[in-house]
Amino acid sequence: MLELRGVAYRYPGYARSVLQDLDIAIDRHEIVGLVGPNEAGKSTLCLVAAGLAPASIGGTLTGSVLMDGKPIAGLPVHELAAWVGLVFQDPNTQRSGVTGTVFEEVALGSVNLGRPVAETVARTRSSLATLRIEHLADRDPMRLSGGQAQLVAIASILAMEPRLFILDEPTAQLDPEGTRLVGQALRRLAATGTALLIAEHKTDLLDGLCTRIIALDGGRVVLDGPADTALESDGLTGIGIQPPARVRLARAIKASGLRVPDELEQVAAGDRSA
């Protein structure tokens, strides 16, 4: 569905490319976790995949970005918005500021796409229900907790029904409760069948959710594989990414010389049924 072929991107005014020689393809229904240390290029990759870079923020893009085999270069962002949705880190900057209720805030994207009112209402209700935030519908978007505001931001993109949903560190500015709420929302989002690309430091959030992990370092892909094996890879630790708690626990038990129970071995290997 989304394909990046030999992509390199340089911000305006910068001499060095932030992304280099990227070849990434994301298929329908795939749930991809994007990890990497600070300044690895995760947010930039999100902007490029959503068509905002260079269309809105300038800079130089080489290579090609394809959606369903068609290049997106030159397409206006509002046209791409119906295909690719992007949720940013900060829930506060994603509020439009022009709506009085969460319902209107969630409906805004669909309204902007020029959809008829009945369709917008149906999509808005469905998004609120999917994320289980119907109870927030009549609340003022300015008076929500960080976690609730981020759920509203996710719902507002979901109401546009994009085929690829990109989330750029959606829990970076949230407290543990907000992170838990967003984590649950991501699982519900994954259950809808929408393809997801989630840039995130917190590997515990990605563990059990993603089917595939891509690790970036210095703007290049250094690891790309199935989530269960990738999250246990020493390669992640090598670039400063902390593996999920289950992997760390298993490693700690092994390092202490204790016997790892079979069930934990299975869990550590990604078999959650154990």
Added chain:
Amino acid sequence: MAWRRADQIDSATAPPARTGGASLSPADATYLASLAPPAPTTYHRLNPLTKAAAATVATLAAFILGGYIGPLTILVVGVLPAAFAAGILLKLGRFALLISLPVAVSVALVSVFTRAGETVLFVIGPFDATLEGVDFAGQIMVRLIVVAMALGLFGLTTDPRALVVDLEHRGMPPRVAFAAAATLETIPAMIDRATTIQAAQRARGLDTEGSLRARLRGVMPLIGPVILSSLTEVEERSLALEVRAFGRPGRRDLLWSLPDSSRQRFVRWLLLVVLVAVIAARVTGSMPAFL
């Protein structure tokens, strides 16, 4: 006059909502109507354009008429009864006083002591307070109060969202509507950010308390970070709107609309005619003598 549902928008002011083949259920239509800002009185429920027209005509007419009788007539016959009907008479009075007082005091001081005149009331140092100066200051203050009350009446009875939605229904581009509404939201956001940055600076030893001079000195290091972070936020906000297709050209089907009526349209035209008549009378010098 009741607020109308999204599927009952007046065709004269806005096209009926497209429903894409499906129609809104009565429950959905009622819910969408409930999203409009609350309007507790008949005056609140007037179309924002009607209230804006009334405020504009009252303001301009007060200045064009000048003197005392014209502006006071506008105040007594138009603004005060409307404020009473809207249930905000006292609130509006306080608002108008707060807004016009600082300007009125400076105008009074400047006019009373600098306006040339034959009747000197008293002298302070090199300045003569003249009767002509007092008269001029009085006229200006009356106009200022009428303007403050007329605009205050509009502001206190009109939710900015209602105005923005109504203007968009009338063809104003969404970008302009957004700029107007977002500006109002930016101010509290900037104050919040300045408070956070100030706290961070104080944690690093910046003295922002004590004398006026110390406080002013404390403000200087805030200016750069507040402006820069505001610019960053503006960029993020604009990107977040873009991914929600905000830049898409063409019509949007808004979720709710505001009522308008042929009676209100007539009133707006009448206000315009009155304004033109006042301007014509002033230009041609045919203003009634009592004004």
